[in-house]
Amino acid sequence: MKRVRILLVGVCGYGGNYVKEIEENDIPDTEVTGVVEVRDDVYELFPVLKEKNIPVYKNLETFFEANPDGVDLTILSTPIHLHYEQIRFCLLKNSNVLTEKPVCTSVKGAEQLLEFEEKCGRFISVGYQLNYSRDILALKKDIVSGRFGEPLSFKALHAMRRGRNYYMRNSWAGRIEINGCKVNDSPFNNACAHQFQVMTFLLGNKMNEAAELKSVEGEVYRGNAEIENYDIAAIKAHTLSGVPILYYTAHALKEKKLGPYAEYKFSKGTVYFGRKQDGQDILEYIYVGNDGEVINYGNIDKGLRLQKLYDSIEAVRYGVHPVCTVQCAIPHLYAVEELAREKIHEISKEYVNIHYENDDTFYEVKDLKNILTTCYVQECLVSKIEAFHVL
Template sequence: MGTATETAGSGAGTATTPAARVALVGVHGFGTHHLRNLERLQAAGSVELVAVADPQPPAPGAVPPSAAVYPGLDDLLKATRDLDLVIVATPIQTHAPLALAALATDAELYLEKPPVASLADFNRLCEAAAASGRGVQIGFQSLGSHALKAVEDLLAAGTIGTLQGISATGRWVRDRAYYKRSRWAGKRSINGVDVVDGVATNPLAHAVATALHIAGARTTTDVASVETELYRANDIESDDTSVIRIRTAAGLPITCALTICASESVEPYVTLQGSNGTAVFHYTEDRLTVETAAGRTEETYGRDDLTENLLAHRSRGVPLISSLEDSGAFMLVLEAVRTAPLPTPIDPAYVRWEGEGDAAHAVVAGIEEALDQAGRQHATFSELGLPWAAAAPDASMSVKRVE
């Protein structure tokens, strides 16, 4: 993730603080990232990984010999006492029950994004977190970037003038194998259980969350409306090419134009559109570019680790970087996607396939320019008059209004 580094003093442990006892739920997929990070923190003496849980056993050597292995969280919690932190990195549809189980202990909770698969589950989780008094960190790692403070400073200084709008642009490539990696990939639901694995809610969720954060839209009260226009080029249930248009309670427009059907993957970015210039934040690289009449500047920043931040919150009351409450605005976007009509299939005449077999990936014709225009003009694909959008019989927007 770029040149991310931790701030001096941001870690959870010190020479006089015992290592935090950690359990990890989910050791495959993104769980492997947590395993590597916990290995780093354990080497530094900040944590001790005491147990992991996964129905599929970890690969040999993937976890420390001292860490007990269980098939599920219930078994882990029955056998393990005095946990300081539980990390949940499992499929989306399992987040709610696992998070609630973790909050019934004395441990803090790190929950991967998206937090849960419905606004109702989010509200239940918020109630449980408030009752427990425990900290809940949501895994939007980009929010730990020090570039966000630089963005705050340049807005306060008026460097790009008055902020008029924000766009988030993401164009990635995902092949057929991506949707075959698990039974929930690309699903809206499984056996009546919400999954909501769409482009804006999972692979490019950081783009949405980062744009909302910069706009000052953190909680559910910070969003006035969400409009969705969802499409799919792949043979899946969920969306892979979409525009999400948000208006904050303060009236600021945020447009997220996202696809995983590009010709090539490009680092996603959030653009701040000012009256006197622009600022572009490439959040996976912690890189901020500012352009005004005075010229162009670019700088790459460090990043605080969310696990260390959560442990510092537990031990010293340090504010959480990505709290559960502050993911409320993102959850309104997820809820709008969840309740929207089924994504419109893109006419195959406008989709080409590159590669062979499971390595083949869909490319929507002209998608790069379409994403750029949508972000600049705060317009949906149908409003831009794109042939595959305008011809879609059910391409009208689904609007979720928040009073």
């Protein structure tokens, strides 16, 4: 069995999950050759790295100088505006790359990465975890095979409350631009990206492809006056083949979370997640055919929490490409860029409650749960509903 050498880059945010995974599970025939992190307190935060004598470097250059034989897999969990250059650097050092999502900050950059990946003969996999989940892959297999007939329309709703601590954790959260780079950070590009991206993934013609989009329109609002970008979005996109995709998301919410809910309509039936047509709450993907056939994808073992890590290790070993390619990341990135053209509507202070809880501050738009849920049910943008003109 080929021993897979791994480099972890950026471990003090989401990337800490990879350290914990490796700490808790002795993954056979792998080694963490090193960590690259700009912070000074890595060993204090992760004593396991010291215990296992895993060296920490300040940047990629010094890591590869000290390790001229390189590594087989680099895992990037760094700020999104660093991905493009870091991916290129690692490919040039002959390493495969698993990068956290989004793959980079523009469709143009992603297309260049696709070309570069081809030229270097190493893979770039993207960390949209739903794409690696075995129930979703089984559902996609059934969609691609035509089992449910033609896709007619897809929609989803997923909102999570996020407060000042979330936005203050780094220099780029909630920002439109940082150091001249458009990061377009928002619930749509970051914490609630997955439910939109997975719709494009499920509509792709092949298992490792997402459906391209031909149009994206939407409405964006800012409830939290402290941030630069929007924190509420309603999006209507169309795939190249004309399937409408509706998506609703927000951070300026009173409830800790709303959804995820999803409904994917096909000519032969509908796939539900979160809530079925009879109002019953469900935590799995369930297909209900017009002829009464029911398929519960909850019966399928989803795989591991960080299946993307395990799949990337296997892909190195067997010389294949993990399922979430750069192409799979492009339609979501395209939608993020298109939505960035929309004017951000500031929500007037009288409709926003400022709420303090557990040393955090939340901007909560009144009635937002009802607004987003109504739009989701009626399949329209917020401005189409007269009662919500307060926004």
